[in-house]
Amino acid sequence: MTGRTVVADGVVPTLCRQCEMHCGINVHIRDGRITKISGNPSHAENRGRVCAKAAGAVDLVYHPERLLTPLKKQPNGAFLPIPYQDAIDQIAAAVSEIRKRRGARAVGVWTGEAIGFFQQEAYARRFIHAFGSPNYFSAESLCYAARHIACYLVQGYYNACPDFANARTIVLWGANLGYSHPPYMWSIEQALEKGARLVVIDPRRTSIARRAHCYLQPLPGTDAALAWGVARQLINTGCYERQFVAEHCLGFEAFAAYAQRFSPAVVAAETGLDADEVLRLADLVAEGRPRVINYPGISMEHQPNGLNTVRIIAAITGLCGAVDRPGGDIWPEPMRLGDLTLYDCLPLEDRQPVGRDRFPALYDFRKQCHSMMLMDAILGRGDYRLTGLIVTGANPVLTNPNSAKVKEALGCLELLVVRDLFLTATAKQAHYVLPAASFLERSELFQHLHRQTVSLTRKVLDFDGLSDEYTFWRDLAHRLGIADAYFPWSSEEAVSRWLLQPAGLDLETLKAYPQGYPYAPVRFFKYRQRPFPTASGRFQFTSDYLKQLGHPELPEYVPPAVKPYADTAYPLVLITGARYRLYYHSRFRNIDRLRQVQRPAVEIAAQDANRLGIQAGEQVRVETRTGSIGLAAQIRPDSELRPGVIQIGHGWEEANVNLLTDDTDLDPISGYPNMKTVAARIVKYR
Numbered sequence: 001m002t003g004r005t006v007v008a009d010g011v012v013p014t015l016c017r018q019c020e021m022h023c024g025i026n027v028h029i030r031d032g033r034i035t036k037i038s039g040n041p042s043h044a045e046n047r048g049r050v051c052a053k054a055a056g057a058v059d060l061v062y063h064p065e066r067l068l069t070p071l072k073k074q075p076n077g078a079f080l081p082i083p084y085q086d087a088i089d090q091i092a093a094a095v096s097e098i099r100k101r102r103g104a105r106a107v108g109v110w111t112g113e114a115i116g117f118f119q120q121e122a123y124a125r126r127f128i129h130a131f132g133s134p135n136y137f138s139a140e141s142l143c144y145a146a147r148h149i150a151c152y153l154v155q156g157y158y159n160a161c162p163d164f165a166n167a168r169t170i171v172l173w174g175a176n177l178g179y180s181h182p183p184y185m186w187s188i189e190q191a192l193e194k195g196a197r198l199v200v201i202d203p204r205r206t207s208i209a210r211r212a213h214c215y216l217q218p219l220p221g222t223d224a225a226l227a228w229g230v231a232r233q234l235i236n237t238g239c240y241e242r243q244f245v246a247e248h249c250l251g252f253e254a255f256a257a258y259a260q261r262f263s264p265a266v267v268a269a270e271t272g273l274d275a276d277e278v279l280r281l282a283d284l285v286a287e288g289r290p291r292v293i294n295y296p297g298i299s300m301e302h303q304p305n306g307l308n309t310v311r312i313i314a315a316i317t318g319l320c321g322a323v324d325r326p327g328g329d330i331w332p333e334p335m336r337l338g339d340l341t342l343y344d345c346l347p348l349e350d351r352q353p354v355g356r357d358r359f360p361a362l363y364d365f366r367k368q369c370h371s372m373m374l375m376d377a378i379l380g381r382g383d384y385r386l387t388g389l390i391v392t393g394a395n396p397v398l399t400n401p402n403s404a405k406v407k408e409a410l411g412c413l414e415l416l417v418v419r420d421l422f423l424t425a426t427a428k429q430a431h432y433v434l435p436a437a438s439f440l441e442r443s444e445l446f447q448h449l450h451r452q453t454v455s456l457t458r459k460v461l462d463f464d465g466l467s468d469e470y471t472f473w474r475d476l477a478h479r480l481g482i483a484d485a486y487f488p489w490s491s492e493e494a495v496s497r498w499l500l501q502p503a504g505l506d507l508e509t510l511k512a513y514p515q516g517y518p519y520a521p522v523r524f525f526k527y528r529q530r531p532f533p534t535a536s537g538r539f540q541f542t543s544d545y546l547k548q549l550g551h552p553e554l555p556e557y558v559p560p561a562v563k564p565y566a567d568t569a570y571p572l573v574l575i576t577g578a579r580y581r582l583y584y585h586s587r588f589r590n591i592d593r594l595r596q597v598q599r600p601a602v603e604i605a606a607q608d609a610n611r612l613g614i615q616a617g618e619q620v621r622v623e624t625r626t627g628s629i630g631l632a633a634q635i636r637p638d639s640e641l642r643p644g645v646i647q648i649g650h651g652w653e654e655a656n657v658n659l660l661t662d663d664t665d666l667d668p669i670s671g672y673p674n675m676k677t678v679a680a681r682i683v684k685y686r
């Protein structure tokens with residue numbers, strides 16, 4: 001494996017992009033090769049620490065299976081190398097042909113978690129609009145957008161900035177931050193040292209739950225009932241910020257009236273907790289006020305009524321007055337940058353973005369088409385057919401629900417292009433596979449919104465034959481005759497300069513600030529000077545937007561359709577996708593040293609294992625109404641996993657849990673798939 005560093009030997013400070021936290025890292029280079037990645041002690045995000053995934057980047061970029069040449073699928077299904085320029089020519093010809101026959105909207109692009117949510121994804125959005133299609137898809141069809149929308153509806157901005165370090169009470173609603181967001185965990189540790197109280201709500205006792213002062217183990221999918229119970233208790237005991245509610249909120253009376261349905265006894269019956277536990281949680285929230293953080297994990301979004309669950313949790317933040325203040329959720333002020341997307345100057349809403357009819361909120365708030373509707377569009381079951389797709393930084397055959405259908409749909413495309421570092425399960429379905437540059441092979445801007453700093457990452461490494469995202473989209477645009485108008489920049493560096501213009505900043509300044517350039521001081525209580533950026537200018541307990549769409553204006557509770565032992569055919573409740581410490585979705589499984597650590601397994605409570613006669617490590621089949629997979633049983637004590645509940649992590653090609661999940665069981669507002677309360681059963685082989 002070749003690949004040369006494009007900077008001198010020594011230590012290069014940049015940002016890690018093995019997850020969205022973007023810790024400051026130092027890349028160590030000797031003899032033109034990266035030897036190590038360590039934490040940058042002068043970066044405030046991680047103060048010198050890094051997690052194991054950062055070190056894994058060295059294994060990934062130099063991995064022997066790394067794709068280094070474009071591949072084209074032959075009629076017999078085998079892949080053969082093809083020169084990059086030929087591949088781009090042929091892809092351009094294929095999308096032009098589809099546009100001529102079916103219209104531009106028959107082509108879509110899809111970006112995954114791996115390229116992030118800013119500069120890299122903006123290129124893809126820009127390209128597809130310039131091409132004439134509104135069909136931009138991403139991991140946001142099942143990640144984070146539901147909570148973004150919920151928070152926009154309640155407070156007009158996304159509360160991405162929990163100030164954990166200064167909180168007095170921290171409530172984690174189904175999130176395992178030690179694994180999923182290590183820098184958040186490090187901030188929580190600071191708070192704990194100062195005496196903060198930590199509450200973890202999770203049917204499985206996780207590593208972070210072991211450190212909690214209060215650990216609650218509710219039935220999956222019942223968190224909204226618990227949140228309503230907490231809201232009721234705060235209101236009825238007067239433990240809420242009356243002045244904030246009176247001066248800045250809308251819909252409090254209706255909210256308070258609905259909350260009365262959730263007495264501790266009702267909540268206990270619904271969640272499977274004791275009434276005392278409900279009261280203890282409410283007490284801890286009340287005691288911490290106003291320095292309280294209620295953090296919704298991805299499991300809230302993956303519940304069948306997830307968007308509304310996040311709305312109630314956000315409403316508790318309002319009741320606590322924990323809005324835009326130290327120790328609460330800070331209202332971020334992003335820097336003014338150039339906009340690469342074309343939604344303002346080239347709106348294509350009239351071309352029926354896929355999924356918008358059914359789930360308008362995802363398009364209205366996030367300008368995202370819906371990947372849950374995409375497979376039907378490809379299979380000819382939508383309003384029109386989509387036949388060309390370019391996927392970059394995603395592995396939907398393993399990560400989207402109902403994998404069998406995803407694979408079938410991708411197999412029906414006239415053109416599938418996949419850009420990735422490896423020949424993944426999704427790439428294997430493609431007509432063209434293009435080797436992609438990793439985060440160490442590109443340079444881009446990133447804002448740490450909660451610190452209000454902006455950074456420029458460094459390109460450290462280069463491989464012959466590899467294209468970065470910008471070059472790929474520009475080259476394709478060039479072949480299609482739209483580069484002069486839409487991709488005029490000669491390189492990614494030129495794009496970054498253009499992006500910075502409105503802020504009056506240049507790249508040279510940023511290069512001098514590897515720890516991030518502070519573009520503006522963090523300010524608190526901004527709502528005292530200007531209205532909340534909601535439709536009403538107020539913090540909203542109710543939503544007119546949803547009412548107009550035919551939904552209730554309050555985030556009403558809907559009990560989960562699936563409860564343990566209620567369904568005789570499928571008596572267990574399957575949670576999917578709890579994060580592994582060392583893997584990132586489907587990534588890192590090809591690194592031997594990491595692969596040895598963990599194998600695919602179904603977590604099952606001892607009580608259920610005994611009842612079914614299952615031994616630890618035994619191979620079993622897990623079945624749902626969508627599909628079945630075989631894998632080993634991992635038995636956990638009942639105190640660690642609620643009996644009746646089982647859990648399987650995602651990202652394994654050999655035991656793909658998304659063969660079990662359903663792409664039609666969707667949240668009525670966000671359209672997010674139910675990945676946390678799936679009716680399942682376990683069958684023994686013998």
Ligand SMILES: Nc1nc2c(c(=O)[nH]1)N[C@H]1C(S)=C(S)[C@@H](COP(=O)(O)OP(=O)(O)OC[C@H]3O[C@@H](n4cnc5c(=O)[nH]c(N)nc54)[C@H](O)[C@@H]3O)O[C@H]1N2
Pocket residue numbers: 019113143144173174175176177179180181201202203204206218219220221222223296297298299300303575577578579580581582583584585676
């Ligand atoms: N190492 C690593 N880090 C990651 C990722 C990764 O794959 N690996 N993925 C990244 C991405 S894109 C995301 S979205 C984030 C997610 O980050 P988190 O939101 O922290 O997700 P998890 O770590 O899976 O924790 C979710 C927890 O919710 C619990 N849970 C499941 N169902 C329910 C329920 O109904 N109620 C409650 N209260 N709890 C429930 C699960 O048992 C699990 O422990 O992680 C990010 N960070």
Ligand SMILES: Nc1nc2c(c(=O)[nH]1)N[C@H]1C(S)=C(S)[C@@H](COP(=O)(O)OP(=O)(O)OC[C@H]3O[C@@H](n4cnc5c(=O)[nH]c(N)nc54)[C@H](O)[C@@H]3O)O[C@H]1N2
Pocket residue numbers: 111112113114115139142143144298302392393394395396398399400401419420421422424436437438439576577578584585586587650651657658661675
């Ligand atoms: N059952 C179940 N399924 C889930 C979840 C769950 O909880 N349960 N969680 C869901 C969530 S929250 C998310 S965010 C999705 C994530 O789903 P995806 O976005 O599909 O995530 P990955 O599997 O990590 O796929 C990323 C791919 O990008 C490649 N890659 C890495 N770096 C780069 C790069 O710099 N450029 C390019 N072009 N490619 C790169 C990797 O090799 C990998 O194949 O999974 C979802 N799937």
Ligand code: SF4
Pocket residue numbers: 016017018019020021022023046049050051052053054181182183
């Ligand atoms: S938490 Fe780990 S993977 Fe994420 S940015 Fe920091 S070091 Fe990288």
Ligand SMILES: [Mo]
Pocket residue numbers: 113139142143144298
């Ligand atoms: Mo995610």
